[in-house]
Amino acid sequence: MTYDIAIDGKSYRLDLNRAEGGWSCRVDGREVAVDAVLARPDVLSLRIGNQAYEVKCERVAGEMHLWVGSARFAAEVRDPRSLRGRVRAVDDHGPRKLTAPMPGKIVRVLVSQGAAVEAGTGVLVVEAMKMQNEIKSPKKGAIQKILVSEGAAVNAGDVLAIVE
Amino acid sequence: MFKKILIANRGEIAVRVIRACHEMGIAAVAVYSDVDRAALHVRKADEAYPIGAPAASESYLNIQKILDVAARSGADAIHPGYGFLSENAKFARACADAGIKFIGPTAAAMDAMGSKTRARQAMERAGVPFVPGTSRGLESFEQAEQVATRIGYPVMLKAAAGGGGKGMRLVHVPEDLKSALEGARSEAERSFGDSEVYIEKAIMNPRHIEMQVLADGHGNTVYLGERECSLQRRHQKVVEEAPSPIVDPDMRKRMGEVAVRVAQAAGYTNAGTVEFLVDPQKNFYFLEMNTRLQVEHPVTELITGLDLVHLQIRIAAGEKLPFTQDEVVIRGHAIECRIYAEDPDNNYFPSPGKITLLLLPSGPGIRRDSGMYEGWTVPMDYDPLLAKLIGYGTDREQAISRLTRALNEYFVGGIKTNISLFRRILSDPDFRAGRMDTGFLDRLLKQKEAEAPADPKAIEVAVIAAGIFATLGSAAAGAGERPVASVSANNKPHAASNWKIAARKEATK
Numbered sequence: 001m002t003y004d005i006a007i008d009g010k011s012y013r014l015d016l017n018r019a020e021g022g023w024s025c026r027v028d029g030r031e032v033a034v035d036a037v038l039a040r041p042d043v044l045s046l047r048i049g050n051q052a053y054e055v056k057c058e059r060v061a062g063e064m065h066l067w068v069g070s071a072r073f074a075a076e077v078r079d080p081r082s083l084r085g086r087v088r089a090v091d092d093h094g095p096r097k098l099t100a101p102m103p104g105k106i107v108r109v110l111v112s113q114g115a116a117v118e119a120g121t122g123v124l125v126v127e128a129m130k131m132q133n134e135i136k137s138p139k140k141g142a143i144q145k146i147l148v149s150e151g152a153a154v155n156a157g158d159v160l161a162i163v164e
Numbered sequence: 165m166f167k168k169i170l171i172a173n174r175g176e177i178a179v180r181v182i183r184a185c186h187e188m189g190i191a192a193v194a195v196y197s198d199v200d201r202a203a204l205h206v207r208k209a210d211e212a213y214p215i216g217a218p219a220a221s222e223s224y225l226n227i228q229k230i231l232d233v234a235a236r237s238g239a240d241a242i243h244p245g246y247g248f249l250s251e252n253a254k255f256a257r258a259c260a261d262a263g264i265k266f267i268g269p270t271a272a273a274m275d276a277m278g279s280k281t282r283a284r285q286a287m288e289r290a291g292v293p294f295v296p297g298t299s300r301g302l303e304s305f306e307q308a309e310q311v312a313t314r315i316g317y318p319v320m321l322k323a324a325a326g327g328g329g330k331g332m333r334l335v336h337v338p339e340d341l342k343s344a345l346e347g348a349r350s351e352a353e354r355s356f357g358d359s360e361v362y363i364e365k366a367i368m369n370p371r372h373i374e375m376q377v378l379a380d381g382h383g384n385t386v387y388l389g390e391r392e393c394s395l396q397r398r399h400q401k402v403v404e405e406a407p408s409p410i411v412d413p414d415m416r417k418r419m420g421e422v423a424v425r426v427a428q429a430a431g432y433t434n435a436g437t438v439e440f441l442v443d444p445q446k447n448f449y450f451l452e453m454n455t456r457l458q459v460e461h462p463v464t465e466l467i468t469g470l471d472l473v474h475l476q477i478r479i480a481a482g483e484k485l486p487f488t489q490d491e492v493v494i495r496g497h498a499i500e501c502r503i504y505a506e507d508p509d510n511n512y513f514p515s516p517g518k519i520t521l522l523l524l525p526s527g528p529g530i531r532r533d534s535g536m537y538e539g540w541t542v543p544m545d546y547d548p549l550l551a552k553l554i555g556y557g558t559d560r561e562q563a564i565s566r567l568t569r570a571l572n573e574y575f576v577g578g579i580k581t582n583i584s585l586f587r588r589i590l591s592d593p594d595f596r597a598g599r600m601d602t603g604f605l606d607r608l609l610k611q612k613e614a615e616a617p618a619d620p621k622a623i624e625v626a627v628i629a630a631g632i633f634a635t636l637g638s639a640a641a642g643a644g645e646r647p648v649a650s651v652s653a654n655n656k657p658h659a660a661s662n663w664k665i666a667a668r669k670e671a672t673k
Binding site for chain 1: 505507510513514515516517520521523544545546547548572575577578579584587618619621622623624625626627628629630631632633634635636640641642643
């Protein structure tokens with residue numbers, strides 16, 4: 001199996017296959033001796049040569065993060081065969097979604113539908129754990145839609161408004 | 165002794181008190197709001213009663229509901245923990261009226277300490293040093309001007325009913341005094357329904373050091389040493405330690421004796437804390453008294469060998485303090501880290517959610533007081549304190565190295581926590597040298613963390629691990645979500661059959 005693996009945005013080619021009860025592994029074409037034991041779900045004990053590592057996997061809101069010691073890496077795994085047609089990098093053109101950064105309650109909607117906003121204009125206020133977090137517009141434009149009302153409960157990742 | 169105690173709280177402190185009850189052979193009654201049915205304190209209790217909606221005013225702050233549960237369960241005492249109703253004199257009075265023992269000071273002692281101006285008046289009479297200024301509310305701008313000129317700028321305006329930084333204004337120059345006074349008054353009126361504001365000299369970058377006291381109902385009051393609590397942000401403590409790196413036995417004795425005088429002046433019983441501001445010349449000034457068990461009480465427990473919750477319960481049951489001041493011995497050093505559900509990459513905003521993976525530290529010198537468990541969803545309705553990690557050692561250096569080691573073992577997955585912040589603090593040269601004040605943490609956070617280039621070996625490990633996790637699919641996933649969408653070719657989550665999952669499990673053996 002060949003993967004393209006992006007660690008904090010930088011891509012690496014990984015060839016990983018099972019071999020005689022273990023793994024055969026090449027990182028960017030270089031052979032690496034790997035011995036892996038799944039210690040428990042989301043925790044991998046790895047030996048690379050004789051160096052021992054414990055790797056923790058965190059899966060939240062569709063994203064995967066790996067912890068090696070106290071270093072945290074954003075990891076994205078792609079099958080290179082399906083690379084075509086992948087999403088473009090987000091740019092400033094076109095509508096942008098404002099999403100809830102955490103579960104909480106909408107305590108205030110600061111602008112109305114159709115209002116013109118600058119980048120950084122506060123659009124909504126979400127409250128969780130006695131703290132209020134202002135959700136700001138990521139770009140200059142107009143509020144195309146407000147999808148929540150004051151008092152609504154939201155989950156992390158919910159789309160709250162759209163700026164175009 | 166009591167047979168059954170109701171704990172009017174939640175989270176780690178409710179668990180802490182339940183443990184003390186069980187150690188003393190006392191049954192523990194939990195109360196919980198609608199979002200806390202699965203909380204750890206409910207799991208640990210002997211009896212548990214629902215008390216309503218998540219909003220604290222509907223549940224943990226609702227005096228009538230809590231007293232109803234006390235009556236229904238037959239509890240003979242209530243432990244309020246910290247926060248919520250713990251410093252509410254009305255609640256203490258309502259308990260007394262209902263014939264239930266409130267584990268804490270009397271309502272009268274709480275009243276005496278509840279208003280900052282009233283507390284200052286009491287301290288004035290008791291001859292306790294406090295920050296120079298007025299001990300009554302300001303009557304006019306002219307009076308404020310006169311006092312400010314006399315004590316010297318910068319000055320601080322403070323709401324008598326204040327707390328949490330509300331109704332507070334720092335004034336550097338006379339021209340700003342008038343608008344600051346108006347601002348403090350209207351904020352105090354809005355926040356506390358009381359516009360009384362007083363003035364005191366501003367002590368710039370002080371240390372915040374507090375003294376633990378214990379008083380029984382037989383006239384005995386002792387102090388148990390100080391805690392250094394200078395590491396704060398948004399007026400919230402983050403790291404506490406005991407003893408303070410700057411307090412020597414002589415200063416401890418002087419502070420302790422003042423703290424005892426403060427407690428006695430208020431007719432105080434049970435556990436309490438006298439807070440002091442300490443200036444760079446080590447002059448200390450009375451700030452306020454907290455009439456409850458503090459979050460950071462474990463550091464005092466570790467260096468004195470005493471159990472403060474056991475003692476609180478014994479005192480409330482009418483027992484005498486089982487030791488004298490001379491028998492209090494301080495040994496070793498303890499440091500506490502408050503683990504909050506906060507996102508370090510998003511200005512430390514709260515980060516509630518499901519804990520998908522929890523790996524716990526243990527070993528020599530480590531104590532963990534926690535209210536969380538793997539698979540539990542941290543509700544968004546309350547304070548984000550998840551747990552406290554406390555390191556103990558024969559000296560400060562060993563306490564720091566044990567705590568650092570334990571922080572590296574600690575892993576909370578699925579939600580963001582401030583664990584990384586403690587690694588930064590504990591390795592900071594000023595912290596290591598014991599040089600700190602209440603501005604320390606804000607200054608530390610303003611410095612961009614030195615972006616150490618990622619270790620190429622760690623990146624290689626991450627690449628390999630990512631591939632193995634992807635190959636193993638859902639068989640390797642814990643309490644979190646199904647394997648992430650981007651893992652599979654068609655951008656849909658893996659739909660691995662049970663056969664495949666079993667085969668993958670085999671493959672990793």
